Amino acid sequence: MSRIVIVGGGPAGYEAALVAAQLDADVTLVEDTGAGGACVLSDCVPSKTFIASSTAMTSIQRAEGLGVMAENITVDAGAVHDRVKLLALQQSADICAKLLKVGVEYVTGRAKLLGRSGDFSHRVHIVPSAGEPYEVEADVVLLATGASPRILRDARPDGRRVLTWRQVYDLETLPEKLIVVGSGVTGAEFASAYLAMGVDVTLVSSREHVLPHEDVDAAQAIESVFAERGMTIIPNARAMRVAAEGDGVVVALADGRELTGSHALMTVGSVPNTAGLGLSEAGVALGPGGFITTDRVSRTNVNGVYAAGDVTGVHMLASVAAMQGRIAMWHALGEAVKPLQLQTVAANVFTNPELATVGATQADVDSGRVPARTVTLPLEGNARAKMSGHVDGFVKLFCRPASGLVVGGVIVAPKASELILPVSLAIEHHLTVAQLAQTITIYPSFSGSLAEAARQLMQHEFH
Helix, strand or coil: CCEEEEECCCHHHHHHHHHHHHCCCEEEEEECCCCCHHHHHCCHHHHHHHHHHHHHHHHHHHHHHHCCCCCCCCCCHHHHHHHHHHHHHHHHHHHHHHHHHCCCEEEEEEEEEEEECCCCCEEEEEEECCCCCEEEEECEEEECCCEEECCECCECCCCCCEEECCCHHHCCCCCCEEEEECCCHHHHHHHHHHHHCCCEEEEECCCCCCCCCCCHHHHHHHHHHHHHCCCEEECCCCEEEEEEECCEEEEEECCCCEEEECEEEECCCEEECCCCCCHHHHCCCECHHHCECCCCCCECCCCCEEECCHHHCCCCCHHHHHHHHHHHHHHHCCCCCCCCCCCCCCEEECCCCEEEEEECCHHHHHHCCCCCEEEEEEHHHCHHHHHHCCCCCEEEEEECCCCCEEEEEEEEECCHHHHCHHHHHHHHCCCEHHHHHCCCCCCCCCCHHHHHHHHHHHHHHCC
């Protein structure tokens, strides 16, 4: 029986453990924060739960435009934060129960590599939170320790006024005036959520537009919604210093301007959790940014040592982390395995409206890297969107010029994270716009715009 030690219990770690147990391996999973790791306890699950509350507020506000009275609605920050923490703990408990049920040995604590104890075995030093440290020998080790918020030298969080996204749930009240530093996915999501909750939000972007790595049309659509709803956006600005002063914060920009607010939220990226893993002693190579280097089946440069999830810096998404972990175990335990395919990975930004993408991008098409035709349909022409008052956004499809094969898509809409699936399926299974167009959709529905976009691209094939 193969002995597997997994260090880290986030999506990469626990999904890997479930696969390894299914394949009858002897599995030990070591995690210091709780089953599900930071993803479940302080990052993805809490943030999306928080965003769900803000979405409810947006729905209430929109109801007035639909003829429904929705006055004097306020947010109980304590209740929202309590719900966030409760759901995170419940999800963590569910994951732990699932691991124990399939026979995984779950250890609360830390672990590190000590090096080889032979040609095919690795020594792992485990330090449980309760009990004495001990060593085990493993045939395979998976490193899945995730990443943590990047901390700037002159913008150190204090948990009270200057915050990381993991600290906002400890506030007793909502910020009166929030300055969000960083306009990537995390910054945009929290800025959107707080704005919906009635907070005065200023978003500091180091680029010309928010969400600089997303589809340009989509990012501009999101930015327009932000501005229309009252958010202050400061483009091409770099925060040089962020500090608590008195009952508020001061954010000093590189151009000499100073912004004042009640709180500052730092969303300036993540750094891999590699400290204390014994990587240098074991000879595990690191790449740019200090992330662990892996191939498409999650192998590091050391035989028998795999890595998965945010610690590798590969598409830092929970869905990708989980697949990396599964692939690692399938490969290590001799199963047939398909290397990680990133071209069909869908990603979503949980702003309001949401922004979902998959496959080829507008930048790919504009640069000539991917030959494609495209159609963009504004949501304002969709009957369901009009009925519900959700007219901000669009559906965009890309297909091959000759064959009509679907190669990419962008959706800005409510629940875009759900609407993107048909496009992902089309790309994964090599469907054409004709096949998508000939699929009957419900009327009225948001998904009808996908079929309509496909029909318009299909028409181009015959002209």
